[in-house]
Amino acid sequence: MEAHLLLESKLEMIGTVTDFTYKWCVNMGFDEHSAARMALSVDEILTDIVLYAFKDEKGYVEIWYQYTPSEIEIIIQEKGEPFDPERHTYNREKALIEGDFKGASLETVQKMTDHFLFLNRGKDGKEYRLVQKYSFPHILDLVPNEYDFEKDEDPESEHNYLVTPITSEDAEDIAKLIYRSYSYSYPKEDLYFPRRLETAIYNEYKYGTIVRTQSGRPVGYFAVVKSTDSMIGEVTEAVVSPRHRNRGLMKKMMLHLIEMSRSGGLSGLFGMAMTNHLFSQKVNSRYGFKSTALIISKTGKRTLKGMEKSHLDMVSVILDFLPLTKQWQRPPCLPKDYAELFSEIYNQFEEQDESSVKQKPAGSKSEKTDMNLSINYESQSALITVKTYGSTFVGSCMRMLKSTEELTLTSLYIDLPLDDPYIDSAITWLKDHGFILAGLVPFFHQEEDYLRMQRFFKDVNFNEIQTYSEVAGKLKKVIQDEYNELQKNQSEA
Amino acid sequence: MNTMNYKKTSQKLEVELTGDFNLKAVRKISDLLGDGSELFINLKNARFVNSKAIIFLHKLMQGNPRVVVRLKNPPKIFFELLQTLGLHRIWELDEIVEP
Numbered sequence: 339m340e341a342h343l344l345l346e347s348k349l350e351m352i353g354t355v356t357d358f359t360y361k362w363c364v365n366m367g368f369d370e371h372s373a374a375r376m377a378l379s380v381d382e383i384l385t386d387i388v389l390y391a392f393k394d395e396k397g398y399v400e401i402w403y404q405y406t407p408s409e410i411e412i413i414i415q416e417k418g419e420p421f422d423p424e425r426h427t428y429n430r431e432k433a434l435i436e437g438d439f440k441g442a443s444l445e446t447v448q449k450m451t452d453h454f455l456f457l458n459r460g461k462d463g464k465e466y467r468l469v470q471k472y473s474f475p476h477i478l479d480l481v482p483n484e485y486d487f488e489k490d491e492d493p494e495s496e497h498n499y500l501v502t503p504i505t506s507e508d509a510e511d512i513a514k515l516i517y518r519s520y521s522y523s524y525p526k527e528d529l530y531f532p533r534r535l536e537t538a539i540y541n542e543y544k545y546g547t548i549v550r551t552q553s554g555r556p557v558g559y560f561a562v563v564k565s566t567d568s569m570i571g572e573v574t575e576a577v578v579s580p581r582h583r584n585r586g587l588m589k590k591m592m593l594h595l596i597e598m599s600r601s602g603g604l605s606g607l608f609g610m611a612m613t614n615h616l617f618s619q620k621v622n623s624r625y626g627f628k629s630t631a632l633i634i635s636k637t638g639k640r641t642l643k644g645m646e647k648s649h650l651d652m653v654s655v656i657l658d659f660l661p662l663t664k665q666w667q668r669p670p671c672l673p674k675d676y677a678e679l680f681s682e683i684y685n686q687f688e689e690q691d692e693s694s695v696k697q698k699p700a701g702s703k704s705e706k707t708d709m710n711l712s713i714n715y716e717s718q719s720a721l722i723t724v725k726t727y728g729s730t731f732v733g734s735c736m737r738m739l740k741s742t743e744e745l746t747l748t749s750l751y752i753d754l755p756l757d758d759p760y761i762d763s764a765i766t767w768l769k770d771h772g773f774i775l776a777g778l779v780p781f782f783h784q785e786e787d788y789l790r791m792q793r794f795f796k797d798v799n800f801n802e803i804q805t806y807s808e809v810a811g812k813l814k815k816v817i818q819d820e821y822n823e824l825q826k827n828q829s830e831a
Numbered sequence: 832m833n834t835m836n837y838k839k840t841s842q843k844l845e846v847e848l849t850g851d852f853n854l855k856a857v858r859k860i861s862d863l864l865g866d867g868s869e870l871f872i873n874l875k876n877a878r879f880v881n882s883k884a885i886i887f888l889h890k891l892m893q894g895n896p897r898v899v900v901r902l903k904n905p906p907k908i909f910f911e912l913l914q915t916l917g918l919h920r921i922w923e924l925d926e927i928v929e930p
Contacts, residue, residue: 339907349854349858350855352853352854352855353834353850353853353855356851356853356879357850360878369876371908373878374878374879374906374908375879375880375908377851378878378881378908379911380878381851381853381879381881382881382882385853385854385881385883388854389854428916430917431914431917433916433917434917434918434920434921437890437893437927439882439886439916442883442886443882443883443917445882445915445916446881446882446912446915446916449911449912449915450911450912450915484874487853514834546888594875728922777889
């Protein structure tokens with residue numbers, strides 16, 4: 339579903355890339371007009387790269403095509419001549435009167451996309467990010483006026499349930515079920531748009547299970563969203579219709595999902611359990627999930643139907659992990675600052691024991707640091723993933739952090755590979771730059787374990803964070819201490 | 832693949848693009864047109880016309896001597912882009928775009 343192109347910067351390659359872009363966007367569910375807008379935007383950027391970034395010199399362009407149920411993002415990277423978009427703004431009057439069309443390409447891209455971002459990463463190159471949202475109708479636009487969602491509900495006396503894997507044809511029923519159960523309070527907006535759901539299922543971005551009554555009415559839904567970077571998935575989007583709760587449907591669905599994931603060859607599942615209550619953490623724990631990280635994130639203020647604390651701004655989650663493979667070895671060395679904590683995290687898993695340690699392949703340290711950035715525009719967060727540490731780590735990291743200053747972020751995460759002793763230096767440097775620990779993210783990138791650090795731009799009230807497991811409590815303690823230390827240092831500075 | 836099919840007479844160039852109207856097509860048309868005074872382009876296979884192509888046409892129409900430009904079957908996105916660049920205010924679309 340995701341695609342990656344590496345091309346020589348030549349005029350002749352542009353048509354091939356725009357053809358591919360158009361077809362890929364249509365395949366991912368865009369209508370022809372939206373696909374043409376994306377193809378045009380890619381054409382505009384590539385044309386300027388060919389004309390101005392490399393001129394007559396040989397150079398390369400890399401393009402990533404990324405999909406989520408709400409949007410498509412195309413990332414174009416090149417390392418040509420420096421460029422400052424601020425100095426290339428389009429001026430209509432100048433164009434009409436003087437024939438000076440400087441900046442026309444960027445103006446076009448800005449108008450043709452929902453979101454356009456230019457990131458200058460200095461020596462590591464330039465990055466153009468084009469985002470277009472799906473324009474699918476909301477469930478309320480699909481049902482007749484005054485539609486009674488309660489009518490879809492079977493009487494409470496109904497006890498015969500059928501649990502089956504979801505198909506794209508279940509999308510509208512799932513959207514109705516979400517609306518009936520949560521009104522507007524469900525945090526995942528995609529679920530209110532049946533075509534987004536349909537496309538996500540069709541594109542195998544997610545799979546899941548649906549529970550229906552004997553009469554065929556949907557009363558439960560639970561899904562796994564597959565990682566695009568590793569053979570793991572997130573258990574998420576759980577809903578049971580209010581009248582059918584406390585009948586073991588959640589258990590049936592969870593067991594079904596675990597079985598489906600195991601037979602689908604996944605190495606593990608993880609759940610992001612909100613910490614404003616213990617319910618999800620307890621559910622995860624019951625099925626063998628173990629806590630490995632505490633991630634602070636931001637969500638828009640919303641009312642959670644049926645929850646005591648209704649207005650949430652900063653929301654944190656406990657990452658609970660369930661390994662589905664026996665082939666899981668702990669890294670050769672644990673980070674010095676967190677050796678004890680990480681040892682406890684690993685010791686929770688039967689699949690792990692201290693004698694099972696991965697051997698790092700021999701090889702010389704590469705000069706180049708390989709890292710990439712993914713942005714979640716909806717939650718205003720970004721994740722930097724370090725693939726390899728090179729001797730340029732600090733410089734590359736500085737440039738990457740500088741480029742993120744152009745974004746409006748409430749939280750920024752960085753995932754560090756655990757299989758290299760350089761991690762200790764990286765942690766020290768990141769702590770000096772405002773990061774604190776989040777925890778272990780197992781199998782998160784290319785089936786490797788990573789350590790996640792986090793930085794947030796709003797105050798956090800740790801009293802609101804509830805933890806269920808002992809390890810989750812320890813994670814909270816370490817993270818809170820680091821947070822307090824950071825606050826103290828910042829106020830002294 | 833050919834970017835276009837074309838027919839050239841002494842002053843007039845008639846083109847049918849086989850794909851999008853991009854910089855490669857602009858360069859080919861520019862070469863073929865030479866000193867010609869009339870340009871007709873059928874865009875029925877184009878999903879988009881890019882900004883370089885629009886600026887190229889604009890400069891032809893505003894040049895000295897002026898080139899008469901006629902377009903057929905432009906995609907919807909062409910009109911959006913004209914608006915984005917502010918050219919919709921001065922282009923005589925009734926004359927330029929053939930029904």
